[in-house]
Amino acid sequence: MLNTSGLSLANTPPYSVPLGFFLMAPLFALVAGVLLMTAPEYALTSRWTPTVLATTHLLVLGFITSIMCGSLLQILPVLIGTRRVVTARTAGTMVVMLGGGTALLSAGLLLTHGPLSWVGAALCVGMLLAFAFEVIRALAASSGLRRIRWSVALAVFALIVTVFMGAMLIGSRSGWPASGVDKSWTDVHLAWGLAGWMGLLLIGVAGELLPMFYLSPPPAQWLMRALPWAITGLLLSLSWMAWIGEAVALPVVLPIGLLLSFGGFAIAGFVSQLKRRRPRRDPTLGFWWLGQASILLAAVAWLMQAPVVLTGVLLIVGAGMSFTCGTLFKIVPFLSWYHLQATKVKRRRTDVKLPTMQGFIGDTVAHWQLAIHTAATALLAIGAWLHAPTVWTGGLLLAGSALLLWYALLHAAWRYRRVARTLTRAA
Amino acid sequence: MERVLDVSTLEPPEPLERILDALADLPDGDWLNVLHRREPHPLYGMLRDMDYHWRTTARGPNRFEILIWPADLGAEPPSGSGSC
Numbered sequence: 001m002l003n004t005s006g007l008s009l010a011n012t013p014p015y016s017v018p019l020g021f022f023l024m025a026p027l028f029a030l031v032a033g034v035l036l037m038t039a040p041e042y043a044l045t046s047r048w049t050p051t052v053l054a055t056t057h058l059l060v061l062g063f064i065t066s067i068m069c070g071s072l073l074q075i076l077p078v079l080i081g082t083r084r085v086v087t088a089r090t091a092g093t094m095v096v097m098l099g100g101g102t103a104l105l106s107a108g109l110l111l112t113h114g115p116l117s118w119v120g121a122a123l124c125v126g127m128l129l130a131f132a133f134e135v136i137r138a139l140a141a142s143s144g145l146r147r148i149r150w151s152v153a154l155a156v157f158a159l160i161v162t163v164f165m166g167a168m169l170i171g172s173r174s175g176w177p178a179s180g181v182d183k184s185w186t187d188v189h190l191a192w193g194l195a196g197w198m199g200l201l202l203i204g205v206a207g208e209l210l211p212m213f214y215l216s217p218p219p220a221q222w223l224m225r226a227l228p229w230a231i232t233g234l235l236l237s238l239s240w241m242a243w244i245g246e247a248v249a250l251p252v253v254l255p256i257g258l259l260l261s262f263g264g265f266a267i268a269g270f271v272s273q274l275k276r277r278r279p280r281r282d283p284t285l286g287f288w289w290l291g292q293a294s295i296l297l298a299a300v301a302w303l304m305q306a307p308v309v310l311t312g313v314l315l316i317v318g319a320g321m322s323f324t325c326g327t328l329f330k331i332v333p334f335l336s337w338y339h340l341q342a343t344k345v346k347r348r349r350t351d352v353k354l355p356t357m358q359g360f361i362g363d364t365v366a367h368w369q370l371a372i373h374t375a376a377t378a379l380l381a382i383g384a385w386l387h388a389p390t391v392w393t394g395g396l397l398l399a400g401s402a403l404l405l406w407y408a409l410l411h412a413a414w415r416y417r418r419v420a421r422t423l424t425r426a427a
Numbered sequence: 428m429e430r431v432l433d434v435s436t437l438e439p440p441e442p443l444e445r446i447l448d449a450l451a452d453l454p455d456g457d458w459l460n461v462l463h464r465r466e467p468h469p470l471y472g473m474l475r476d477m478d479y480h481w482r483t484t485a486r487g488p489n490r491f492e493i494l495i496w497p498a499d500l501g502a503e504p505p506s507g508s509g510s511c
Contacts, residue, residue, distance in 0.1 A: 012469065081468045211489070212465060215438060218489070277436055337440050338469055345447070345473045357440065 012077045014088050015339045019413060020095040021070025022328060026406035028062025028102060029321070033399030035110070036380070040392035044309045044384040052309060054110035059316050060193060061124060062102040067324040068201055069094070069131055072152070074335060076135070079208050080149060082142040086134050097127035105170075114174040121170045128163045132156045151204025151228045158196025158235065165189040188242045194315050195262070196235050202323055203227050203265055210269070213330050214285060216276035219268035231261050259299040266292035283366035287326025290374055294318025301385075309384040317398070318377045325373060325405065329366045332409060333357035336416040343423045352423055360412040365404065372401040428457050435464040435490070443470060450479065450495065458496035458505050464489045480504075 032055045036043050043051040073091065076082040086094070101123030108117030135156050139149050166189055207224045210216050218224070234257040269292050273285060298314035340354050379394030432449050434442035442463060449459055461467075466483060470493070474481050478498040485491055496505050 012472070078468055081466070208465075212439060215436065221488075278438065334439055338443070341440070341443065341447070342469075342473055342476075346476045350451070 013073050013084055013086070013091065015335060015416065017086070017088050017091040018070035018074040018335065019332075019409075020092060021066045021073075021098075022332065022409055023406070023413070024095055024099050025063045025066040025070075025324075026402040026409070027099075028058045028066070029402035029405070030399050031106075032058040032063075033376075033395045033397070033402060036395030036398065037392050040383075040389070040395065043391050043395075044313070044380065045387060047308050047312065050110045050112060052312075054106040056312065056316065057102060057106045057109060059321065060198075061098065061105070064198060064316070064320045064324050065128075066095075066098060066102075067328060068198070069098070071205075071324075071327060071331060072135060072201070074331065075205060076138055076142075076152070079205075080139075080142050082138040085138045086131075090130075090134075094127050094131060097123045101125075101127060117170050118174060121167055125163050125167050128159060132160050132163075147225055148204050148208055151200055151207075151224075154228045154232050155197055155200035155204060158192050158200055158232070161235075161239075162189060162193040162197050165192060185242060188239050190312075191238055192235055194320070195231055195257075198320050199262060199265075200228050200231060203231075205327075206265075206269060209327065209330070210272055210288075214273060214276045214282070215278050216272045219265070219272040223264055223268050227261055227265060231257070234261070259303065262295045263299050266295045283363055283370045284326045284329040286367075286370045287322045287329070287373075290370070290377065291319045291322035291326065294322065294377065297381075307384055310381060313377070313380045313384045317373075317380055322373065322377075325369065328405070328409070329361055329369075332412050333360040336360045336412050340416065340419050340423065343420060347423055349423050352419070354419060355415060360415050361408045365408045365411075369401055369404045369408065372397050372404060376401055428454075429460050430457055431460045431462065433462040435462050442467065443473075446470060446495075447473070450477065453497075456500070458494065458500065461493040461495065463491045463493060466491050467493065 035051055035055050035058070039049075039051050042049060043055070046052065073085050076085055101120045103120065104116050105120030105124060108114065108120055136153065139153055142149065165185060169185060169189055172185075203224060207218050207221075211218050269288065273288065294314045295318075298311045298319065301311050301314060334357060337354060337357055337360065344350075344352060344354065376394050376397035379390040379397065382388050383391035383394055430449065430453065432445060434445050437445065446459070446461055446467075453459060466485075471481065474495060479495050480498055480500075480502060481493055481495045482504055483491055483493045494504050
Protein backbone atom coordinates (compact mmCIF):
# COMPACT_ATOMS: atom_id res chain seq x y z
CA MET A 1 0.00 0.00 0.00
CA LEU A 2 1.32 3.46 -0.84
CA ASN A 3 1.28 6.19 1.73
CA THR A 4 -0.20 9.17 -0.05
CA SER A 5 -2.16 10.66 2.79
CA GLY A 6 0.23 13.57 3.23
CA LEU A 7 -0.05 14.71 -0.36
CA SER A 8 -2.17 17.60 -1.44
CA LEU A 9 -2.46 20.17 -4.14
CA ALA A 10 -0.46 22.48 -1.88
CA ASN A 11 2.62 20.44 -2.86
CA THR A 12 2.54 21.67 -6.44
CA PRO A 13 3.89 25.18 -6.95
CA PRO A 14 1.64 27.97 -8.27
CA TYR A 15 1.42 28.28 -12.05
CA SER A 16 3.61 31.40 -11.97
CA VAL A 17 6.62 29.53 -10.53
CA PRO A 18 7.63 27.39 -13.54
CA LEU A 19 6.22 29.94 -15.98
CA GLY A 20 8.65 32.63 -14.76
CA PHE A 21 11.57 30.39 -15.77
CA PHE A 22 9.91 29.35 -19.04
CA LEU A 23 9.03 32.87 -20.21
CA MET A 24 12.58 34.07 -19.58
CA ALA A 25 14.22 31.32 -21.66
CA PRO A 26 13.33 32.40 -25.26
CA LEU A 27 14.80 35.86 -24.62
CA PHE A 28 18.27 34.33 -24.26
CA ALA A 29 17.89 32.14 -27.37
CA LEU A 30 16.81 35.27 -29.25
CA VAL A 31 19.91 37.20 -28.11
CA ALA A 32 22.13 34.19 -28.95
CA GLY A 33 20.70 34.05 -32.48
CA VAL A 34 21.23 37.79 -33.01
CA LEU A 35 24.77 37.49 -31.62
CA LEU A 36 25.62 34.80 -34.19
CA MET A 37 24.27 37.07 -36.93
CA THR A 38 26.52 39.96 -35.90
CA ALA A 39 29.77 38.09 -36.62
CA PRO A 40 28.79 35.16 -38.87
CA GLU A 41 32.13 34.85 -40.65
CA TYR A 42 34.15 33.90 -37.56
CA ALA A 43 31.49 33.22 -34.90
CA LEU A 44 31.85 29.40 -35.04
CA THR A 45 35.45 29.08 -36.24
CA SER A 46 36.88 28.33 -32.79
CA ARG A 47 35.50 27.37 -29.40
CA TRP A 48 37.47 30.21 -27.80
CA THR A 49 35.97 33.15 -29.72
CA PRO A 50 34.12 35.59 -27.42
CA THR A 51 30.98 35.04 -29.53
CA VAL A 52 31.04 31.26 -28.97
CA LEU A 53 31.73 31.63 -25.24
CA ALA A 54 28.91 34.16 -24.83
CA THR A 55 26.46 32.24 -27.05
CA THR A 56 27.17 28.97 -25.21
CA HIS A 57 26.36 30.52 -21.83
CA LEU A 58 23.29 32.33 -23.16
CA LEU A 59 21.91 29.03 -24.44
CA VAL A 60 23.06 26.65 -21.71
CA LEU A 61 22.31 28.88 -18.70
CA GLY A 62 19.70 31.26 -20.04
CA PHE A 63 17.67 28.82 -22.12
CA ILE A 64 18.34 25.17 -21.19
CA THR A 65 19.08 25.53 -17.45
CA SER A 66 16.25 28.00 -17.02
CA ILE A 67 13.73 25.55 -18.51
CA MET A 68 15.25 22.61 -16.62
CA CYS A 69 14.96 24.46 -13.29
CA GLY A 70 11.35 25.51 -13.97
CA SER A 71 10.43 21.98 -15.07
CA LEU A 72 12.05 20.36 -12.04
CA LEU A 73 10.16 22.59 -9.61
CA GLN A 74 6.93 21.38 -11.22
CA ILE A 75 7.84 17.80 -12.11
CA LEU A 76 9.17 16.69 -8.72
CA PRO A 77 5.84 17.08 -6.86
CA VAL A 78 3.85 15.62 -9.80
CA LEU A 79 6.11 12.66 -10.63
CA ILE A 80 7.58 11.74 -7.26
CA GLY A 81 5.19 13.44 -4.89
CA THR A 82 7.83 15.57 -3.15
CA ARG A 83 6.75 18.56 -1.08
CA ARG A 84 6.82 21.98 -2.75
CA VAL A 85 10.50 22.69 -3.54
CA VAL A 86 10.56 26.50 -3.14
CA THR A 87 8.07 29.27 -2.39
CA ALA A 88 6.84 31.54 -5.19
CA ARG A 89 8.87 34.44 -3.79
CA THR A 90 12.09 32.37 -3.70
CA ALA A 91 11.43 31.16 -7.26
CA GLY A 92 10.97 34.78 -8.39
CA THR A 93 14.29 35.75 -6.82
CA MET A 94 15.91 32.76 -8.54
CA VAL A 95 14.56 33.83 -11.94
CA VAL A 96 15.98 37.35 -11.47
CA MET A 97 19.37 36.02 -10.28
CA LEU A 98 19.70 33.48 -13.08
CA GLY A 99 18.50 35.92 -15.76
CA GLY A 100 20.63 38.82 -14.53
CA GLY A 101 23.63 36.57 -13.90
CA THR A 102 23.48 34.98 -17.35
CA ALA A 103 23.16 38.38 -19.05
CA LEU A 104 26.14 39.84 -17.16
CA LEU A 105 28.30 36.71 -17.51
CA SER A 106 27.66 36.49 -21.26
CA ALA A 107 28.29 40.21 -21.72
CA GLY A 108 31.54 39.87 -19.76
CA LEU A 109 32.66 36.92 -21.91
CA LEU A 110 31.71 38.73 -25.12
CA LEU A 111 33.46 41.98 -24.20
CA THR A 112 36.31 40.23 -22.32
CA HIS A 113 35.33 42.34 -19.32
CA GLY A 114 36.49 40.66 -16.09
CA PRO A 115 34.31 42.47 -13.50
CA LEU A 116 31.12 41.91 -15.55
CA SER A 117 31.91 38.19 -15.79
CA TRP A 118 32.60 38.04 -12.06
CA VAL A 119 29.35 39.67 -11.01
CA GLY A 120 27.39 37.55 -13.50
CA ALA A 121 29.07 34.32 -12.39
CA ALA A 122 28.50 35.19 -8.70
CA LEU A 123 24.76 35.65 -9.32
CA CYS A 124 24.50 32.38 -11.27
CA VAL A 125 26.56 30.45 -8.70
CA GLY A 126 24.44 31.78 -5.83
CA MET A 127 21.17 30.94 -7.58
CA LEU A 128 22.21 27.49 -8.81
CA LEU A 129 23.67 26.39 -5.48
CA ALA A 130 20.54 27.55 -3.64
CA PHE A 131 18.42 25.69 -6.21
CA ALA A 132 20.54 22.52 -5.85
CA PHE A 133 20.24 22.70 -2.05
CA GLU A 134 16.44 23.03 -2.17
CA VAL A 135 16.04 20.16 -4.68
CA ILE A 136 18.22 17.83 -2.62
CA ARG A 137 16.24 18.72 0.53
CA ALA A 138 12.96 17.92 -1.24
CA LEU A 139 14.35 14.63 -2.63
CA ALA A 140 15.65 13.59 0.79
CA ALA A 141 12.19 14.09 2.32
CA SER A 142 10.46 12.03 -0.38
CA SER A 143 10.08 8.29 -0.71
CA GLY A 144 8.69 8.00 -4.27
CA LEU A 145 10.26 6.45 -7.40
CA ARG A 146 13.77 5.52 -6.31
CA ARG A 147 15.27 5.46 -9.84
CA ILE A 148 14.29 8.98 -10.81
CA ARG A 149 15.22 10.32 -7.36
CA TRP A 150 18.78 9.05 -7.79
CA SER A 151 19.04 10.34 -11.38
CA VAL A 152 17.90 13.80 -10.32
CA ALA A 153 20.20 13.75 -7.28
CA LEU A 154 23.19 12.82 -9.47
CA ALA A 155 22.23 15.52 -12.01
CA VAL A 156 22.11 18.10 -9.22
CA PHE A 157 25.50 16.88 -7.96
CA ALA A 158 26.83 17.40 -11.50
CA LEU A 159 25.33 20.89 -11.49
CA ILE A 160 27.19 21.74 -8.28
CA VAL A 161 30.51 20.49 -9.75
CA THR A 162 29.87 22.41 -13.01
CA VAL A 163 29.13 25.60 -11.08
CA PHE A 164 32.28 25.33 -8.93
CA MET A 165 34.46 24.64 -11.97
CA GLY A 166 32.86 27.49 -13.88
CA ALA A 167 33.59 29.87 -11.00
CA MET A 168 37.22 28.70 -10.88
CA LEU A 169 37.59 29.11 -14.67
CA ILE A 170 36.23 32.65 -14.49
CA GLY A 171 38.72 33.26 -11.68
CA SER A 172 41.50 31.86 -13.83
CA ARG A 173 40.50 34.12 -16.77
CA SER A 174 40.63 37.11 -14.46
CA GLY A 175 44.21 36.20 -13.50
CA TRP A 176 43.39 34.79 -10.08
CA PRO A 177 46.20 32.22 -9.66
CA ALA A 178 44.80 30.62 -6.50
CA SER A 179 41.90 29.16 -8.53
CA GLY A 180 44.27 26.28 -9.41
CA VAL A 181 42.81 25.56 -12.86
CA ASP A 182 43.82 26.47 -16.37
CA LYS A 183 42.13 26.53 -19.76
CA SER A 184 42.34 22.72 -20.15
CA TRP A 185 39.77 22.36 -17.35
CA THR A 186 37.20 23.82 -19.70
CA ASP A 187 36.68 20.31 -21.13
CA VAL A 188 35.94 18.96 -17.66
CA HIS A 189 33.59 21.89 -16.90
CA LEU A 190 31.82 21.29 -20.22
CA ALA A 191 31.58 17.52 -19.62
CA TRP A 192 30.00 17.96 -16.18
CA GLY A 193 27.60 20.57 -17.54
CA LEU A 194 26.46 18.80 -20.70
CA ALA A 195 26.83 15.08 -19.90
CA GLY A 196 26.26 15.50 -16.15
CA TRP A 197 23.69 18.19 -15.40
CA MET A 198 21.87 18.15 -18.75
CA GLY A 199 22.34 14.46 -19.64
CA LEU A 200 21.62 12.90 -16.26
CA LEU A 201 18.48 14.95 -15.75
CA LEU A 202 17.33 14.07 -19.25
CA ILE A 203 17.84 10.36 -18.58
CA GLY A 204 16.07 10.66 -15.23
CA VAL A 205 12.92 12.33 -16.53
CA ALA A 206 12.79 10.61 -19.95
CA GLY A 207 12.09 7.26 -18.28
CA GLU A 208 8.94 8.82 -16.78
CA LEU A 209 7.86 11.43 -19.33
CA LEU A 210 7.96 9.16 -22.41
CA PRO A 211 5.56 6.56 -20.95
CA MET A 212 3.43 9.30 -19.41
CA PHE A 213 2.95 11.58 -22.43
CA TYR A 214 3.45 9.21 -25.38
CA LEU A 215 2.19 5.88 -23.94
CA SER A 216 5.43 4.26 -24.97
CA PRO A 217 6.90 1.46 -22.89
CA PRO A 218 9.60 2.75 -20.53
CA PRO A 219 13.06 2.63 -22.22
CA ALA A 220 15.09 -0.47 -21.16
CA GLN A 221 14.90 -0.34 -17.36
CA TRP A 222 18.33 -1.86 -16.66
CA LEU A 223 19.92 0.72 -18.97
CA MET A 224 18.10 3.65 -17.41
CA ARG A 225 19.15 2.44 -13.95
CA ALA A 226 22.80 1.86 -14.90
CA LEU A 227 23.40 4.94 -17.06
CA PRO A 228 23.34 7.64 -14.34
CA TRP A 229 25.94 5.76 -12.30
CA ALA A 230 28.08 4.92 -15.35
CA ILE A 231 28.08 8.54 -16.53
CA THR A 232 28.84 9.88 -13.05
CA GLY A 233 31.70 7.37 -12.75
CA LEU A 234 33.03 8.44 -16.14
CA LEU A 235 32.89 12.11 -15.19
CA LEU A 236 34.64 11.48 -11.88
CA SER A 237 37.39 9.53 -13.71
CA LEU A 238 37.82 12.37 -16.19
CA SER A 239 38.12 14.90 -13.40
CA TRP A 240 40.66 12.72 -11.62
CA MET A 241 42.74 12.37 -14.82
CA ALA A 242 42.64 16.11 -15.34
CA TRP A 243 43.63 16.67 -11.73
CA ILE A 244 46.70 14.43 -11.93
CA GLY A 245 47.66 15.91 -15.30
CA GLU A 246 46.57 13.06 -17.60
CA ALA A 247 44.65 15.50 -19.77
CA VAL A 248 45.83 13.62 -22.86
CA ALA A 249 43.37 10.82 -22.06
CA LEU A 250 40.39 13.17 -22.18
CA PRO A 251 39.85 13.16 -25.95
CA VAL A 252 39.88 9.33 -25.99
CA VAL A 253 37.79 8.41 -22.97
CA LEU A 254 35.08 11.04 -23.33
CA PRO A 255 33.77 10.18 -26.82
CA ILE A 256 33.80 6.46 -26.01
CA GLY A 257 31.85 7.14 -22.84
CA LEU A 258 29.49 9.44 -24.76
CA LEU A 259 28.99 6.86 -27.48
CA LEU A 260 28.24 4.03 -25.09
CA SER A 261 26.13 5.97 -22.60
CA PHE A 262 24.20 8.59 -24.53
CA GLY A 263 24.20 6.58 -27.77
CA GLY A 264 22.61 3.75 -25.79
CA PHE A 265 20.10 6.18 -24.31
CA ALA A 266 19.24 7.66 -27.73
CA ILE A 267 18.73 4.22 -29.30
CA ALA A 268 16.68 3.01 -26.31
CA GLY A 269 14.57 6.17 -26.67
CA PHE A 270 13.94 5.51 -30.40
CA VAL A 271 13.01 1.88 -29.71
CA SER A 272 10.62 2.85 -26.94
CA GLN A 273 8.94 5.58 -29.02
CA LEU A 274 8.46 3.27 -32.00
CA LYS A 275 6.53 0.91 -29.73
CA ARG A 276 4.13 3.56 -28.38
CA ARG A 277 0.54 2.44 -27.97
CA ARG A 278 -1.09 5.31 -29.86
CA PRO A 279 1.19 6.17 -32.77
CA ARG A 280 0.12 9.54 -34.17
CA ARG A 281 1.87 12.52 -35.72
CA ASP A 282 2.98 14.51 -32.69
CA PRO A 283 5.37 17.47 -33.24
CA THR A 284 6.60 17.30 -29.65
CA LEU A 285 7.93 13.81 -30.35
CA GLY A 286 9.83 15.31 -33.31
CA PHE A 287 11.85 17.36 -30.79
CA TRP A 288 12.83 14.12 -29.01
CA TRP A 289 13.86 12.54 -32.32
CA LEU A 290 15.92 15.58 -33.28
CA GLY A 291 17.57 15.53 -29.86
CA GLN A 292 18.35 11.81 -29.97
CA ALA A 293 19.69 12.04 -33.55
CA SER A 294 21.85 15.03 -32.53
CA ILE A 295 23.37 13.04 -29.66
CA LEU A 296 24.32 10.21 -32.03
CA LEU A 297 25.74 12.66 -34.60
CA ALA A 298 27.70 14.51 -31.90
CA ALA A 299 29.30 11.26 -30.73
CA VAL A 300 30.23 10.35 -34.32
CA ALA A 301 31.57 13.87 -34.97
CA TRP A 302 33.76 13.62 -31.90
CA LEU A 303 35.09 10.21 -32.93
CA MET A 304 35.86 11.55 -36.44
CA GLN A 305 37.72 14.45 -34.81
CA ALA A 306 35.45 17.00 -36.47
CA PRO A 307 35.72 20.58 -35.13
CA VAL A 308 34.78 20.70 -31.44
CA VAL A 309 32.36 23.57 -32.16
CA LEU A 310 30.33 21.17 -34.33
CA THR A 311 29.93 18.79 -31.39
CA GLY A 312 28.94 21.75 -29.24
CA VAL A 313 26.28 22.93 -31.74
CA LEU A 314 24.83 19.40 -31.97
CA LEU A 315 24.75 18.88 -28.21
CA ILE A 316 23.50 22.34 -27.21
CA VAL A 317 21.24 23.47 -30.10
CA GLY A 318 20.43 20.01 -31.51
CA ALA A 319 20.01 18.02 -28.29
CA GLY A 320 19.68 20.31 -25.25
CA MET A 321 17.38 22.90 -26.81
CA SER A 322 15.28 20.28 -28.62
CA PHE A 323 14.62 18.17 -25.52
CA THR A 324 13.71 21.25 -23.48
CA CYS A 325 11.42 22.61 -26.25
CA GLY A 326 9.71 19.22 -26.64
CA THR A 327 9.15 19.05 -22.89
CA LEU A 328 7.82 22.62 -22.78
CA PHE A 329 5.26 21.97 -25.51
CA LYS A 330 3.90 19.08 -23.42
CA ILE A 331 4.10 20.36 -19.87
CA VAL A 332 2.95 23.98 -20.33
CA PRO A 333 -0.47 22.99 -21.78
CA PHE A 334 -0.76 20.23 -19.16
CA LEU A 335 0.10 22.61 -16.29
CA SER A 336 -2.30 25.26 -17.61
CA TRP A 337 -5.11 22.73 -17.81
CA TYR A 338 -4.23 21.10 -14.48
CA HIS A 339 -4.12 24.32 -12.43
CA LEU A 340 -7.42 25.46 -13.94
CA GLN A 341 -8.99 22.05 -13.27
CA ALA A 342 -7.82 22.19 -9.64
CA THR A 343 -9.34 25.68 -9.24
CA LYS A 344 -12.55 24.46 -10.89
CA VAL A 345 -12.81 21.56 -8.41
CA LYS A 346 -11.96 23.74 -5.42
CA ARG A 347 -14.57 26.36 -6.36
CA ARG A 348 -17.07 23.74 -7.54
CA ARG A 349 -17.50 25.62 -10.85
CA THR A 350 -18.97 22.78 -12.91
CA ASP A 351 -20.56 25.43 -15.17
CA VAL A 352 -17.17 26.48 -16.61
CA LYS A 353 -15.81 24.43 -19.53
CA LEU A 354 -12.02 24.30 -19.70
CA PRO A 355 -10.01 24.47 -22.95
CA THR A 356 -8.32 21.26 -24.07
CA MET A 357 -4.50 21.04 -24.01
CA GLN A 358 -4.54 21.97 -27.72
CA GLY A 359 -6.38 25.15 -26.75
CA PHE A 360 -3.30 26.39 -24.90
CA ILE A 361 -0.62 25.52 -27.49
CA GLY A 362 -1.80 24.05 -30.78
CA ASP A 363 0.01 21.47 -32.92
CA THR A 364 0.48 24.00 -35.76
CA VAL A 365 2.72 26.30 -33.70
CA ALA A 366 4.69 23.31 -32.42
CA HIS A 367 5.13 22.00 -36.00
CA TRP A 368 6.46 25.36 -37.19
CA GLN A 369 8.76 25.76 -34.22
CA LEU A 370 10.14 22.26 -34.79
CA ALA A 371 10.74 22.95 -38.48
CA ILE A 372 12.51 26.28 -37.85
CA HIS A 373 14.57 24.88 -34.99
CA THR A 374 15.62 21.84 -37.08
CA ALA A 375 16.70 24.14 -39.93
CA ALA A 376 18.64 26.36 -37.48
CA THR A 377 20.42 23.30 -36.04
CA ALA A 378 21.34 22.02 -39.52
CA LEU A 379 22.63 25.40 -40.77
CA LEU A 380 24.64 26.11 -37.63
CA ALA A 381 26.10 22.58 -37.70
CA ILE A 382 27.12 22.98 -41.37
CA GLY A 383 28.62 26.38 -40.55
CA ALA A 384 30.64 24.93 -37.66
CA TRP A 385 31.74 21.88 -39.66
CA LEU A 386 32.66 23.34 -43.04
CA HIS A 387 33.02 27.00 -42.07
CA ALA A 388 30.30 27.52 -44.67
CA PRO A 389 28.44 30.85 -44.89
CA THR A 390 25.31 29.42 -43.26
CA VAL A 391 25.84 30.84 -39.76
CA TRP A 392 24.00 34.12 -40.43
CA THR A 393 20.87 32.30 -41.63
CA GLY A 394 21.23 29.75 -38.81
CA GLY A 395 21.36 32.61 -36.27
CA LEU A 396 18.33 34.23 -37.88
CA LEU A 397 16.33 30.98 -37.66
CA LEU A 398 17.44 30.43 -34.06
CA ALA A 399 16.14 33.92 -33.21
CA GLY A 400 12.94 33.22 -35.18
CA SER A 401 12.30 29.93 -33.39
CA ALA A 402 12.83 31.70 -30.05
CA LEU A 403 10.23 34.33 -30.98
CA LEU A 404 7.76 31.64 -32.00
CA LEU A 405 8.32 29.76 -28.75
CA TRP A 406 7.77 32.98 -26.84
CA TYR A 407 4.51 33.56 -28.69
CA ALA A 408 3.34 29.98 -27.89
CA LEU A 409 4.14 30.36 -24.18
CA LEU A 410 2.56 33.81 -23.93
CA HIS A 411 -0.57 32.52 -25.67
CA ALA A 412 -0.84 29.66 -23.15
CA ALA A 413 -0.34 32.08 -20.23
CA TRP A 414 -2.92 34.52 -21.64
CA ARG A 415 -5.49 31.75 -22.15
CA TYR A 416 -4.84 30.46 -18.64
CA ARG A 417 -5.30 33.91 -17.13
CA ARG A 418 -8.55 34.50 -18.98
CA VAL A 419 -10.12 31.20 -17.84
CA ALA A 420 -8.74 31.59 -14.30
CA ARG A 421 -10.52 34.95 -14.06
CA THR A 422 -13.79 33.34 -15.14
CA LEU A 423 -13.36 30.61 -12.53
CA THR A 424 -12.67 33.01 -9.68
CA ARG A 425 -15.49 35.37 -10.67
CA ALA A 426 -18.82 34.76 -8.89
CA ALA A 427 -21.00 32.20 -10.73
CA MET B 428 -21.19 -1.20 -5.42
CA GLU B 429 -17.76 -0.98 -6.97
CA ARG B 430 -17.37 0.78 -10.35
CA VAL B 431 -14.20 -0.07 -12.24
CA LEU B 432 -12.56 2.54 -14.47
CA ASP B 433 -9.50 1.61 -16.55
CA VAL B 434 -7.51 4.72 -17.60
CA SER B 435 -4.21 2.93 -18.13
CA THR B 436 -4.07 3.49 -21.90
CA LEU B 437 -5.01 7.17 -21.96
CA GLU B 438 -2.79 10.21 -22.54
CA PRO B 439 -2.68 13.05 -19.99
CA PRO B 440 -4.90 14.76 -19.03
CA GLU B 441 -7.56 12.21 -20.07
CA PRO B 442 -7.12 9.92 -17.03
CA LEU B 443 -7.76 12.84 -14.68
CA GLU B 444 -10.74 14.02 -16.76
CA ARG B 445 -12.31 10.55 -16.87
CA ILE B 446 -11.86 10.03 -13.12
CA LEU B 447 -13.45 13.39 -12.28
CA ASP B 448 -16.34 12.69 -14.69
CA ALA B 449 -16.85 9.23 -13.18
CA LEU B 450 -16.91 10.68 -9.66
CA ALA B 451 -19.46 13.29 -10.71
CA ASP B 452 -21.73 10.46 -11.97
CA LEU B 453 -21.12 8.09 -9.05
CA PRO B 454 -24.43 6.93 -7.48
CA ASP B 455 -24.82 7.33 -3.70
CA GLY B 456 -23.12 4.54 -1.76
CA ASP B 457 -20.92 3.46 -4.67
CA TRP B 458 -17.15 3.74 -4.95
CA LEU B 459 -14.64 3.81 -7.77
CA ASN B 460 -11.77 1.43 -8.47
CA VAL B 461 -9.37 3.12 -10.93
CA LEU B 462 -6.78 1.11 -12.88
CA HIS B 463 -3.84 3.31 -13.87
CA ARG B 464 -0.32 2.78 -15.23
CA ARG B 465 1.21 5.31 -12.82
CA GLU B 466 0.51 6.82 -9.45
CA PRO B 467 -1.66 9.91 -10.06
CA HIS B 468 -0.11 12.37 -7.60
CA PRO B 469 -1.92 15.41 -9.10
CA LEU B 470 -5.31 13.76 -8.41
CA TYR B 471 -4.96 13.49 -4.65
CA GLY B 472 -5.32 17.17 -3.78
CA MET B 473 -8.47 17.38 -5.89
CA LEU B 474 -9.94 14.33 -4.14
CA ARG B 475 -9.33 15.97 -0.78
CA ASP B 476 -11.01 19.17 -1.95
CA MET B 477 -14.01 17.12 -3.14
CA ASP B 478 -14.32 15.22 0.18
CA TYR B 479 -13.22 11.82 -1.08
CA HIS B 480 -10.93 9.29 0.56
CA TRP B 481 -8.57 7.16 -1.48
CA ARG B 482 -6.19 4.24 -1.15
CA THR B 483 -3.53 3.44 -3.74
CA THR B 484 -2.12 -0.05 -4.19
CA ALA B 485 0.82 -0.88 -6.47
CA ARG B 486 0.04 -4.12 -8.37
CA GLY B 487 3.25 -4.05 -10.43
CA PRO B 488 5.79 -1.65 -11.90
CA ASN B 489 3.26 -0.03 -14.26
CA ARG B 490 -0.01 -1.02 -12.64
CA PHE B 491 -1.75 0.85 -9.84
CA GLU B 492 -5.21 0.53 -8.32
CA ILE B 493 -6.71 3.62 -6.75
CA LEU B 494 -9.79 3.00 -4.67
CA ILE B 495 -11.83 6.21 -4.24
CA TRP B 496 -14.87 6.56 -2.02
CA PRO B 497 -16.93 9.47 -0.60
CA ALA B 498 -15.88 10.61 2.86
CA ASP B 499 -19.41 9.93 4.18
CA LEU B 500 -18.82 6.16 3.67
CA GLY B 501 -16.13 6.34 6.39
CA ALA B 502 -12.36 6.62 6.62
CA GLU B 503 -11.72 2.97 5.72
CA PRO B 504 -12.35 1.41 2.28
CA PRO B 505 -16.00 0.27 1.89
CA SER B 506 -16.67 -3.39 2.67
CA GLY B 507 -16.75 -5.40 -0.54
CA SER B 508 -14.01 -3.36 -2.19
CA GLY B 509 -10.85 -5.04 -3.50
CA SER B 510 -8.74 -3.41 -0.79
CA CYS B 511 -10.58 -4.96 2.17
